[in-house]
Amino acid sequence: MRADCARCFGLCCVALTFSVSADFAADKDAGEPCHHLRTDFRCGIHHDLRPQGFRGCTVYDCFGAGQKVSQVTFGGQDWRRWPENAERMFAVLPIMRQLHELLWYLNDALTRPAAATLHGEVRTALEETRRLTLTGADDLLGLDVAAHRGTVNGLLLRTSELVRARVKGRKKNRRGADLFGAKLSGADLRGADLRGAYLIAADLRGADLRLADLIGADCRDTDLRGADLSGSIFLTQAQVNAAKGDSATALPPSLDRPGHW
Structure with a gap:
């Protein structure tokens, strides 16, 4: 659930929209590569992002979705050499990120002894979410991710209630x-x-x-x-x-x- 930029095709630097603000020094439309993105998919100002006005880049985290889309969903075919994949690849990224975010929360839930009675349900939700991340691009694009989030969120709420109940008092x-x-x-x-x-x-x-x-x-x-x-x-x-x-x-x-x- 951690970003591995070395195995990603700079997807967050292309797929996302940037607007001039305190977080971004330039405008960028979705699907347009950031002008700091190098040909090897690395950031040309990685060590100076904040001084150059790109604080938002240092905050963003994909939960490992970038490398999953790059290496698994599209089998290592990058959007530069296979431009026919670009539009779908960029559309899949935010969906995959949501699924990976849910994996992060579900894994957190499994570390909570106070919610042990729910761990069976949590593991089932974890495996289903993991299965969804391994489906093809078309399946991901057709996924009702909001509905899946809603189902998982109900389980996370119950987990939260059990864990927070350990704190005495109101x-x-x-x-x-x-x-x-x-x-x-x-x-x-x-x-x-x-x-x-x-x-x-x-x-x-x-x-x-x-x-x-x-x-x-x-x-x-x-x-x-x-x-x-x-x-x-x-x-x-x-x-x-x-x-x-x-x-x-x-x-x-x-x-x-x-x-x-």
């Missing part, structure tokens, strides 16, 4: 809450429901987020310096990449500390 329910710029430094958010919460530029320095459900939370510029996310539920690398942290920020072992922290 848990904060801030699901989908607008916490833009909120002052939550040092807050006790153990077991909190922060699903889909807008944590943009929120001050969470030193906050305790163990066993908090962060699935879908918007963590752009969230200040996580000194915060404890070591047991947070369904936290992703993209969320961590989008936030601000430091050496004192505690992360789950499955996630990497971003180089720009």
Whole structure:
């Protein structure tokens, strides 16, 4: 579930749309290669993305979907030498990314002893999702991925409830809450429901987020310096990449500390 850019054909640098903003220094239409993409599918400014205005590239994470589409779905045939594949390849990427994101969450659920009673159902959902990732391009393009996400999400919700129940007392329910710029430094958010919460530029320095459900939370510029996310539920690398942290920020072992922290 980790991106391996060396085995990908620079799909995120071509398939996605960029708009001039604080995250991107240039406009780019979907299907148009970024002008920094080299002929070997590597980024020409990889080590200087942030200084040159491409912070969004350092935040994005495909959960390993890029190499799956490149090497499995299209059998190693890149969009430059086989341009007839380009349109379908670029259309498949966001679908595959959603499936791989679900694989990430399902694998997380299997690490939670408190949800052991659901692990059989989780494994079944995991295998079905994995099977879908191995189908052909046409099958993927015809997949009702929203319906599949809905089914899996119900299982993830039940998992979250069991895991968060380990925290004694009343848990904060801030699901989908607008916490833009909120002052939550040092807050006790153990077991909190922060699903889909807008944590943009929120001050969470030193906050305790163990066993908090962060699935879908918007963590752009969230200040996580000194915060404890070591047991947070369904936290992703993209969320961590989008936030601000430091050496004192505690992360789950499955996630990497971003180089720009």
